[in-house]
Amino acid sequence: MPRYAHQRDTAGNFRLDVKGSDKAFNFCYRGAGERLFVFEAPIDLLSFLCLFKKGWQKQSYLSLGGVGEKALLRFLSDRPDIQTVYLCLDSDQAGNDACSRLVGLMPED
Numbered sequence: 001m002p003r004y005a006h007q008r009d010t011a012g013n014f015r016l017d018v019k020g021s022d023k024a025f026n027f028c029y030r031g032a033g034e035r036l037f038v039f040e041a042p043i044d045l046l047s048f049l050c051l052f053k054k055g056w057q058k059q060s061y062l063s064l065g066g067v068g069e070k071a072l073l074r075f076l077s078d079r080p081d082i083q084t085v086y087l088c089l090d091s092d093q094a095g096n097d098a099c100s101r102l103v104g105l106m107p108e109d
Contacts, residue, residue: 006065017065026071027063034083036060038072038102040090048088067098069105076107 003025005018017023027042039045042063049056060082064071067089076082087102089095 004065022070023065023068024070024074026065028071028075029057029061030079031057031059031061033059034081035086036062036075036079036082036084037086037088038062038064039088040064040067040095040098044088044090067094069102072102073105 004021004023004027006016006021007018008015027045029045037045037048037059039048039061040063045061045063049061060075060079062071062075072085076085085106087099089098
């Protein structure tokens with residue numbers, strides 16, 4: 001059952017979440033390891049995997065579809081075994097603000 005879709009063009013800056021999409025169900029890979037790497041966009045996640053190929057299947061990866069917390073909170077509720085979260089967000093104002101906000105939403109343990 002499709003739950004989330006995003007549209008964007010290849011030549012300009014058009015970006016749009018498809019009507020009815022639920023950002024809690026974003027692009028991800030669920031590995032068996034206890035580490036989660038979090039990115040703003042699927043292309044960021046895929047680029048990271050291209051750079052760090054060795055053993056990538058062991059860990060989990062999540063795209064937020066922006067800087068919102070819905071996908072992260074859903075992922076962590078589904079995977080309470082995750083021990084370490086790496087916030088791999090863009091180094092810009094939105095990414096830095098999101099990192100500060102998301103750290104505050106993480107479970108203490």
